Amino acid sequence: MNYYNELKKELIKKEISKKARDYANNRNDLNTYYRVGKILTEAGKHYGEGIIKEYSVKLTKDLNQKYSIRTLYNMRLYYEKICCNEKLQPVAAILTWSHYCELLKLKNEDEIIYYINTSKNKNLSKRELIQKIKSKEYERLPKETKNKLNKVEELNVKDLIPNPIIIRNNNLDNELNEHMIKELILNNLDNFLSQLGYGFSYIGNEYKIKIGDRYNYIDLLLFNIEYNCYVVIELKVTELKKEHIGQIEVYMNYIDNNLKKVTQNKTIGIIICKKDNHFIMEYCSDRRILSREYLLK
Numbered sequence: 001m002n003y004y005n006e007l008k009k010e011l012i013k014k015e016i017s018k019k020a021r022d023y024a025n026n027r028n029d030l031n032t033y034y035r036v037g038k039i040l041t042e043a044g045k046h047y048g049e050g051i052i053k054e055y056s057v058k059l060t061k062d063l064n065q066k067y068s069i070r071t072l073y074n075m076r077l078y079y080e081k082i083c084c085n086e087k088l089q090p091v092a093a094i095l096t097w098s099h100y101c102e103l104l105k106l107k108n109e110d111e112i113i114y115y116i117n118t119s120k121n122k123n124l125s126k127r128e129l130i131q132k133i134k135s136k137e138y139e140r141l142p143k144e145t146k147n148k149l150n151k152v153e154e155l156n157v158k159d160l161i162p163n164p165i166i167i168r169n170n171n172l173d174n175e176l177n178e179h180m181i182k183e184l185i186l187n188n189l190d191n192f193l194s195q196l197g198y199g200f201s202y203i204g205n206e207y208k209i210k211i212g213d214r215y216n217y218i219d220l221l222l223f224n225i226e227y228n229c230y231v232v233i234e235l236k237v238t239e240l241k242k243e244h245i246g247q248i249e250v251y252m253n254y255i256d257n258n259l260k261k262v263t264q265n266k267t268i269g270i271i272i273c274k275k276d277n278h279f280i281m282e283y284c285s286d287r288r289i290l291s292r293e294y295l296l297k
Contacts, residue, residue, distance in 0.1 A: 052072050206219070267288065
């Protein structure tokens with residue numbers, strides 16, 4: 001008998017059972033708050049806004065447990081803004097009540113829907129959700145992406161890359177060269193990859209390639225697992241210039257010809273610059289290339 005395997009099996013069963021219980025308890029809580037919210041909405045129609053304060057006092061006294069005005073107000077909001085929203089049916093029970101309390105602080109319906117779907121798809125913890133909201137990730141999405149989200153159109157890897165991209169700057173110095181910015185990114189690599197969106201993995205920095213008899217160095221080379229493509233990133237501490245487009249296009253074509261497998265999609269390029277130049281991008285014929293400003297924080 002393999003005692004270790006038997007022991008491991010028992011502990012795995014216990015963890016599965018615990019997760020199942022947690023999920024069931026959370027679902028039960030959300031169902032309760034749905035019903036309470038519905039009752040409070042109906043009561044408010046008959047007795048006005050003051051009814052929540054009155055019920056808060058009564059419930060706290062009768063049940064010997066604190067039921068604040070804010071708690072009851074959130075339950076009503078949960079019913080009205082989440083449960084009654086046709087775009088969110090069915091309500092995601094994978095999110096906890098604490099997730100929804102953070103989301104109910106937001107006023108924009110589209111923003112709430114975005115963060116609910118992001119939390120569900122990426123299995124975000126409450127802390128991770130708060131970080132995304134604080135970084136204003138939804139607000140930094142391109143206008144075209146927001147339109148696609150509203151129309152429930154298919155997104156590609158470029159759509160979900162925000163603008164500007166926030167780079168953590170522990171030095172609190174805004175006058176940095178490209179090497180220093182690269183170091184900031186590498187020192188907070190997980191944060192940078194999450195800034196770009198879902199599915200990005202790191203391959204290398206100063207990635208060496210040989211073009212003719214000369215070596216060139218790609219600032220950052222990534223791979224996106226979800227969209228199955230390489231991603232070339234170039235950092236520029238100036239305004240976007242037309243020569244930057246030509247440079248990154250050469251690097252992208254090199255990766256396509258020398259690294260990309262036939263089963264993979266074409267490489268995309270991201271120029272992260274101090275200031276964007278929409279006129280240059282307007283006349284850039286290669287739609288695989290996009291530019292994003294950076295913001296040091």
